[in-house]
Amino acid sequence: MVLKKLSLTNFRNYKKVDFEFAKITLIVGPNTSGKSNLIESISFLSTGKSIRAEKDSEVIKFGENLIRIKGLITAKEEDKELEIVFRELNGGLLQKKYSLNRVSKRRGDFAGNFLSVLFSPEDLDIIIDSPFLRRRFLDQVLEQTNREYRFSLTAYHKGLRQRNALLEKIREGIQTEKQLEYWDNLLIENGEIITKRREEFLDFINLETKDIFDFVAFYDKSVISKARLEQYKEAELGAGVTLVGPHRDDFSLSMFDDLKRTTHDIRLYGSRGQQRLAILQLKLLQLIFIEKTLGFRPVLLLDDIFSELDSEHIKLITEIIGKQQTIITTTHKEFLPKAILKEMKLIKLD
Ligand SMILES: Nc1ncnc2c1ncn2[C@@H]1O[C@H](COP(=O)(O)OP(=O)(O)OP(=O)(O)O)[C@@H](O)[C@H]1O
Ligand SMILES: [Mg+2]
Structure with missing residues (x-):
């Protein structure tokens, strides 16, 4: 998977700009020069939505x-x-309009053509911050690798808004209450797919070897089913919101003690250094998961x-940098090891 060219018009701070990327590209620019915006725009091509914006x-x-x-991308020589x-x-x-080779597509069919994995300092929040960020991480992985997941996720969130309004x-x-049945069924049908795929990914993580930092993932899933909705009905009618389903999912990562007898949540017990190693390992597993699922390595974005x-x-x-196309941003190129600087195409932002 290679991103050859990128053109942006009115994206964040960019009025109009064209980029051409090499196997390894280093983008150097001072603070506020648009480094993160550029990386955001590239990852936008993967899922058709922003990795960080709250509103589109x-x-x-x-x-x-x-x-x-x-x-302009190349995948499997095409x-x-x-x-x-x-x-x-x-x-x-x-x-919102999406097109592939100038043919209009739904987002669900557009996403998944360009595969990327982004790693930035803010990713530490996936480990230490709220469940929302962990769910967004799961979506970021699975929306790229699974078409059914994309359609189910979109349908689920639309259905959830409708069901909450109805409650x-x-x-x-x-x-x-009779009118709930339609939305209940829609949420159950799509929610089951989301849960199943998230479970598969977390199982993959647990089975894969982890050279950087060893941990085990626990999926704290909020299953949606007829029985569960029935069980929470009173509470939901009282609160006016849907209380069960994958929009309430979470997962945790736990490290082992020296003797591998007990596990401890990295969010609560990990040192900052251990948390950093864990997120780096998690991102690497995301990359390997995409490669094993789809047959090629995604573009690596290091912001x-x-x-x-x-x-x-x-x-x-x-x-890892040389193993796939990699696009790196930095304020000072001196931060990078000299040996790899030689192999990079340099782009300066003002
Ligand atoms: N919608 C928008 N329209 C115009 N400018 C925007 C918009 N959103 C963000 N910006 C601006 O774009 C500029 C570049 O932001 P960006 O986050 O890409 O900088 P950066 O190079 O990554 O900086 P840093 O080194 O501090 O991380 C900022 O000044 C920001 O305020
Ligand atoms: Mg930045």
Whole structure:
């Protein structure tokens, strides 16, 4: 998997810009020069959505109403042109268009063509912060590798909004409980697929060897089923929100003690160094999972990670850089080991 060219129009701080990438590309630029925005735009091509924006419209350059991201990729010796256009319509509505080789696609069919794994210092939050970030990580992996997952996730979230609105109306006495059945079935059907795929991925993680840092993943799943919805019905009607289902999932990573007899949650007991090793290991497992599922290595995106890492980490990452196309950003190229600098194409941002 190779990203050859990228054109951005009105994406965040970029008015109009074209990039050409090599096997290893180093993007050097000071703070606020647009390094993370560039990396975000590349990962946008993988799933058709932002890895960090809370609202899709956030990525549109201030004062503009249209973005375009265009990427030329090569996968299995075949060139493909991917394009995303978001247009803000009157009333704030966002029109989203995706195309592959100039043929319009649904997001579910567009995503999964370009595969990437992003690693940035903020990824530490996946381990230490809220379950939302861990679910988003799972989605980021599985939306790239599984078409059924993409469609189920979209259907599930739409259904969830509708069901929550309906619960609120039932609570207010405007609608009856009978109308819940349709949404219950839709959530169960799609939720089961999401749970199953997440479980498969976490099982994969547990079976794979971990050279950097050993841990075991525990899936804290919130199963959605007729029985569970029945069990929580009273509470849901009281709260006006859906209380069970994969939107409430979480997972934890636990490290072993020296004798491998007990495990301890890395979020609670890991030192900062151990947490850093664990996230690096997790990202590497994401890369291997994509490779084993789809047959080729995704593009590796490293956003500004070298300034924060100690020499041990830098060595570990340096060993991976040459194994697939890699795009790296940094404020100072001196942060990178001299040996690999020679092999890189350098792009400077102002
Ligand atoms: N929608 C937007 N429209 C215009 N500018 C934006 C938008 N979103 C973010 N920006 C700006 O883009 C600039 C570049 O941000 P970015 O995060 O890419 O910088 P960076 O090079 O990664 O910096 P750092 O080294 O501090 O991480 C920032 O000044 C930010 O405020
Ligand atoms: Mg940045």
